[in-house]
Amino acid sequence: MALIALLAGDGIGPEVTAEARRVLEVLDLGLTFEEAPVGGAAYRAAGHPLPPETLDLARRADAILFGAVGDPAFDMLERAFRPEQAILGLRKELGLFANLRPARLFAGLEDASALKPEIARRIDLVIVRELTGDVYFGEKGRRTTTEGLREGNDLMRYDENEVARIARVGFETARTRRSILLSVDKANVLETSQLWRDVVVEVSAGYPDVTLSHMYVDNAAMQMVRDPGQFDVIVTGNLFGDILSDQASMCAGSIGMLPSAALDSAGKGLFEPIHGSAPDIAGQGKANPCAAILSAAMMLRHSLAMPERADRIEAAVAAAIAGGARTGDLGGTLSTTAMADAVLAGL
Ligand SMILES: NC(=O)c1ccc[n+]([C@@H]2O[C@H](COP(=O)([O-])OP(=O)(O)OC[C@H]3O[C@@H](n4cnc5c(N)ncnc54)[C@H](O)[C@@H]3O)[C@@H](O)[C@H]2O)c1
Numbered sequence: 001m002a003l004i005a006l007l008a009g010d011g012i013g014p015e016v017t018a019e020a021r022r023v024l025e026v027l028d029l030g031l032t033f034e035e036a037p038v039g040g041a042a043y044r045a046a047g048h049p050l051p052p053e054t055l056d057l058a059r060r061a062d063a064i065l066f067g068a069v070g071d072p073a074f075d076m077l078e079r080a081f082r083p084e085q086a087i088l089g090l091r092k093e094l095g096l097f098a099n100l101r102p103a104r105l106f107a108g109l110e111d112a113s114a115l116k117p118e119i120a121r122r123i124d125l126v127i128v129r130e131l132t133g134d135v136y137f138g139e140k141g142r143r144t145t146t147e148g149l150r151e152g153n154d155l156m157r158y159d160e161n162e163v164a165r166i167a168r169v170g171f172e173t174a175r176t177r178r179s180i181l182l183s184v185d186k187a188n189v190l191e192t193s194q195l196w197r198d199v200v201v202e203v204s205a206g207y208p209d210v211t212l213s214h215m216y217v218d219n220a221a222m223q224m225v226r227d228p229g230q231f232d233v234i235v236t237g238n239l240f241g242d243i244l245s246d247q248a249s250m251c252a253g254s255i256g257m258l259p260s261a262a263l264d265s266a267g268k269g270l271f272e273p274i275h276g277s278a279p280d281i282a283g284q285g286k287a288n289p290c291a292a293i294l295s296a297a298m299m300l301r302h303s304l305a306m307p308e309r310a311d312r313i314e315a316a317v318a319a320a321i322a323g324g325a326r327t328g329d330l331g332g333t334l335s336t337t338a339m340a341d342a343v344l345a346g347l
């Protein structure tokens with residue numbers, strides 16, 4: 001019996017993870033759920049966004065289903081106590097370096113996409129985002145200079161092993177699809193990116209069957225809205241992957257549709273929507289639960305060896321969308337629960 005750590009978090013996190021849990025329970029997979037506070041909710045309850053008990057549960061569990069963290073009420077706290085440190089801490093502590101963020105347009109969502117329908121229809125890609133390095137985890141600080149100016153700094157860094165292991169995930173992922181891999185960097189300006197590019201090229205020697213190309217991140221951002229259909233698997237660093245995945249979501253209809261998997265080297269993972277706690281709609285039953293439900297499907301596929309159940313959940317989401325089920329972000333009026341009901345109807 002697999003143990004699932006359910007870390008709902010803040011804002012719409014509890015609303016969407018409750019629906020993902022409902023979908024998993026209907027499938028009767030013999031999963032045990034254990035909940036623990038995380039993010040702002042944990043700071044309120046225990047004085048820390050990632051209490052030791054929560055981290056311990058995450059370590060003990062076979063997989064982690066995560067909602068979202070973030071609460072404007074805590075934006076003025078010292079960084080170590082802010083809700084976002086919970087998800088960053090989980091990624092780092094558990095070694096979840098490989099972040100898979102698939103983006104595809106479910107048939108019927110052409111109108112919700114920010115792109116023209118014929119362009120939107122073509123989006124079907126996976127962003128393989130490095131998740132435990134880069135400017136996120138480099139040395140950072142604030143100081144006042146001798147001239148009395150306030151200064152902030154965040155060090156962008158990768159070592160070759162960190163780049164090589166995510167590059168391998170990129171190549172392996174490409175092999176499961178069309179065997180083309182695009183590495184996105186900013187090697188024309190950044191030394192971190194030049195190392196990234198050099199190492200990705202070295203790793204490519206082990207994957208002669210995969211066609212590798214490179215693109216600068218600014219061009220990639222432009223190409224993502226010009227013609228996202230040109231992309232298949234994109235491997236990139238932590239910061240660029242964060243930004244490009246939010247952008248890809250709106251090409252595919254809504255940020256409320258994109259799931260993600262954060263995996264360690266043994267395949268253990270944390271599964272979460274790419275969106276945040278959405279304070280603007282929290283507590284109103286407006287959130288789209290599909291990203292969380294699709295994250296649960298990724299959990300079944302990647303950590304629990306139940307790929308056919310994952311397929312069933314994804315098919316049920318596709319059927320609900322095809323049948324016209326829409327939350328507000330997709331131009332409809334369904335509540336979070338009613339949207340999940342539409343998915344459940346397809347199961
Ligand atoms: N992994 C995470 O936990 C995570 C991810 C991103 C942002 N955050 C945090 O969330 C907070 C809010 O950040 P933000 O506003 O920049 O990003 P956000 O993703 O929370 O929201 C951006 C916009 O998208 C909408 N949206 C997001 N998810 C939706 C859903 N499921 N259905 C319908 N609409 C949805 C929101 O209403 C908002 O208008 C911040 O504290 C941020 O740090 C956390």
Ligand SMILES: CC(C)[C@H](C(=O)O)[C@@H](O)C(=O)O
Pocket residue numbers: 084087088242274276
């Ligand atoms: C909340 C924040 C730390 C996080 C990130 O930047 O990785 C979020 O934006 C995400 O995409 O998961």
Ligand SMILES: [Mg+2]
Pocket residue numbers: 242243246274
């Ligand atoms: Mg993000």
